[in-house]
Amino acid sequence: MTTHGIWLMKSEPSCYSIDDLKKQKTTSWDGVRNYQARNYMRDTMKLHDDVLFYHSNTDQIGIVGLAKVCKLAHPDITAWDPKSDHFDPKSTKENPIWMMVDVEFVQKFKRVITLQEIKMHEQLQHMLVARKGMRLSIQPVSPEHLAIIKEMGI
DNA sequence: GCCAACGTTGGC
DNA sequence: GCCAACGTTGGC
Numbered sequence: 001m002t003t004h005g006i007w008l009m010k011s012e013p014s015c016y017s018i019d020d021l022k023k024q025k026t027t028s029w030d031g032v033r034n035y036q037a038r039n040y041m042r043d044t045m046k047l048h049d050d051v052l053f054y055h056s057n058t059d060q061i062g063i064v065g066l067a068k069v070c071k072l073a074h075p076d077i078t079a080w081d082p083k084s085d086h087f088d089p090k091s092t093k094e095n096p097i098w099m100m101v102d103v104e105f106v107q108k109f110k111r112v113i114t115l116q117e118i119k120m121h122e123q124l125q126h127m128l129v130a131r132k133g134m135r136l137s138i139q140p141v142s143p144e145h146l147a148i149i150k151e152m153g154i
Numbered sequence: 155g156c157c158a159a160c161g162t163t164g165g166c
Numbered sequence: 167g168c169c170a171a172c173g174t175t176g177g178c
Contacts, residue, residue, distance in 0.1 A: 010164085057164050133172065162174095166167105
């Protein structure tokens with residue numbers, strides 16, 4: 001069995017939801033402006049890594065479906081666009097600071113695996129996303145946790 | 155290199 | 167909308 005990465009990626013559904021990804025099939029994960037999250041995308045993510053799509057800052061907070069990495073890290077061009085909300089003048093084409101991967105829709109879960117549920121669950125409560133004060137928008141996930149979540153969501 | 159001030163994230 | 171917990175910035 002080949003080992004591959006598993007990630008949880010947060011998005012505010014008012015900004016970009018699992019339904020948007022379902023319609024679009026693939027998207028560039030732009031707008032990440034946190035170094036640790038960028039480093040995960042740039043240095044650790046591999047093609048076909050699994051992605052748990054997470055909705056934050058909404059009435060139904062939790063994991064809503066599955067995606068996978070379909071393109072390795074490349075410069076986040078929104079950082080160069082003065083009109084973008086994610087514009088960062090420190091990032092240049094010669095020296096791009098911010099990177100993004102592309103992700104591909106796999107499936108939407110039949111229901112939301114809520115954060116509340118994750119925190120209550122004997123195994124899932126150890127996920128990073130359940131940790132107090134954890135704001136990191138891209139987090140590694142263990143194969144055990146992925147298996148449990150798939151069983152609950154599919 | 156310290157750390158106060160500030161800005162952001164994201165659950166509640 | 168509040169605010170705790172972070173991350174970043176910039177003066178010193």
